[in-house]
Amino acid sequence: MDCKEARERLTATCGGERTSPLEEHMERCSACARYAARIDAARRLLTEHHGNVEPDPAFAGRVIARLPNATADVLGWAAMKLLPVTIALALVLGWFALQTAPNFETEEPADDLLGWVIGQNGIES
Amino acid sequence: MSITWTMQMPVDAASAPVDGEASLIAASLGGDADAFSRLVQLHQRRVFRLAGRFFRRKEDVEDAAQETFLTAWRKLDTYKAKAPFEHWLTRVCLNCCYEKLRRQKVAEQPLDGGAERPATTADPDAALEVEGLLRRLPAVDRFILLLLDGEGWSVAEIAERLGWTKVNVKVRAHRARKKLRRALEEGL
Numbered sequence: 001m002d003c004k005e006a007r008e009r010l011t012a013t014c015g016g017e018r019t020s021p022l023e024e025h026m027e028r029c030s031a032c033a034r035y036a037a038r039i040d041a042a043r044r045l046l047t048e049h050h051g052n053v054e055p056d057p058a059f060a061g062r063v064i065a066r067l068p069n070a071t072a073d074v075l076g077w078a079a080m081k082l083l084p085v086t087i088a089l090a091l092v093l094g095w096f097a098l099q100t101a102p103n104f105e106t107e108e109p110a111d112d113l114l115g116w117v118i119g120q121n122g123i124e125s
Numbered sequence: 126m127s128i129t130w131t132m133q134m135p136v137d138a139a140s141a142p143v144d145g146e147a148s149l150i151a152a153s154l155g156g157d158a159d160a161f162s163r164l165v166q167l168h169q170r171r172v173f174r175l176a177g178r179f180f181r182r183k184e185d186v187e188d189a190a191q192e193t194f195l196t197a198w199r200k201l202d203t204y205k206a207k208a209p210f211e212h213w214l215t216r217v218c219l220n221c222c223y224e225k226l227r228r229q230k231v232a233e234q235p236l237d238g239g240a241e242r243p244a245t246t247a248d249p250d251a252a253l254e255v256e257g258l259l260r261r262l263p264a265v266d267r268f269i270l271l272l273l274d275g276e277g278w279s280v281a282e283i284a285e286r287l288g289w290t291k292v293n294v295k296v297r298a299h300r301a302r303k304k305l306r307r308a309l310e311e312g313l
Contacts, residue, residue, distance in 0.1 A: 007306060014302075038254070039309060041256075053177050060162045061162070062191065
């Protein structure tokens with residue numbers, strides 16, 4: 001077994017089981033033995049590597065608080081449901097506003113503006 | 126190059142079928158945040174465990190886990206209930222971790238965050254040296270090596286859980302091993 005084959009085998013198993021020819025080669029080749037030590041370390045890092053972070057009890061609450069536009073969705077749904085009512089209300093209010101608006105065309109102010117204003121307010125001088 | 130794949134499925138409490146999960150999913154689809162909160166509680170440990178495989182810092186794990194559940198909420202209508210929900214969520218989590226890794230610069234995300242370093246049984250100097258070499262690997266290569274050697278998943282499992290083809294996984298794994306070898310041969 002040469003170095004090329006030895007390293008291919010070591011890499012393929014990432015530090016896993018080693019055959020006798022591979023072990024024999026490493027006894028003779030210090031560079032491959034060092035490579036084997038490195039691949040063993042890499043395997044340990046890959047397998048031992050773990051954040052070991054546990055979710056705390058408030059985690060779900062934090063997720064729910066970040067739900068995209070959860071409130072906006074609810075409001076949007078409500079707005080769609082209430083749209084006909086909103087339109088009807090706007091029409092009624094508009095009609096009412098037109099009926100109660102002062103009629104400037106028929107009640108032109110007098111030349112004496114102050115007297116006209118006082119007259120509009122029902123104040124007798 | 127021959128590649129040896131190990132088969133070692135991690136199993137935890139969240140793997141067991143959960144009564145009422147389907148109704149929680151249905152309610153969540155209807156916008157019920159309380160039902161979704163319950164779903165989060167059912168699967169959060171599994172998601173944290175998986176995200177913790179790729180990130181060491183607590184903030185990064187939490188961020189990846191939150192992103193997983195937020196994505197799940199947004200895309201819940203794509204879950205067709207043909208496979209267990211946890212499989213679908215695992216895929217969402219893996220994709221979130223993958224994207225997060227890709228966004229981070231290589232130097233910003235060491236395999237070991239320092240403060241929460243696990244006890245290494247072998248030569249600590251060799252571990253540090255190798256950690257430095259592994260850190261130089263692109264995120265996608267570390268990602269695939271962590272799934273293969275860290276999680277012990279097979280090519281088929283990775284393909285299924287990520288939605289990649291088996292050929293794609295094999296090609297990526299082959300490239301990752303090649304780069305790993307090149308990195309570890311440095312200075313020998």
